[in-house]
Amino acid sequence: SQQGEEDPQALSIQEGENATMNCSYKTSINNLQWYRQNSGRGLVHLILIRSNEREKHSGRLRVTLDTSKKSSSLLITASRAADTASYFCATDRMRGGTSYGKLTFGQGTILTVHP
């Protein structure tokens, strides 16, 4: 399995419902980021959470980080059809206190919000 694995791979919900996506990773990290990608487009940064933070909010987004379980979740509340996109977590992997020196992305969760 890979660093930054998102779960589920695909999620289909109705407008107004909440969407929860999870990300698991294997190594130590300094921070974890969530990005969104509309079909065939570039990625857009959503939120960054540092390893010493447990929860962060931005508008309808809520991100949690549990470093003991090496996992993070992204919650989108009151979803809209415009939230339809792929969502990726990205981590700066560490080994022995040293960074790998790059962001490592997961394969993403495809979210579909039906009007």
Added chain:
Amino acid sequence: ETGVTQTPRHLVMGMTNKKSLKCEQHLGHNAMYWYKQSAKKPLELMFVYNFKEQTENNSVPSRFSPECPNSSHLFLHLHTLQPEDSALYLCASSQEWRGGEETQYFGPGTRLLVL
């Protein structure tokens, strides 16, 4: 718009062609990146330039040749590509390269098809 533009948006080339992808950022950033996004695979970092100096070459085949003439422009020169090189090529920039701790801003990508 993220302030990062890429041209062309779509490119079809034969295996013997030579072409170049262009990326320009209008954010005053000092780091620029090339990523490859293939179907059903995680985003792969190819190259990193920080203050015009290449800091990362992620074992990319020599048929891909990057060029960074200044902090605002990044090129990816392509020659004798293979069909498996068909993918979405994404450019990104950040204030500076911080080994994965930076927030990156992505362009819309170039969809490349190698015949």
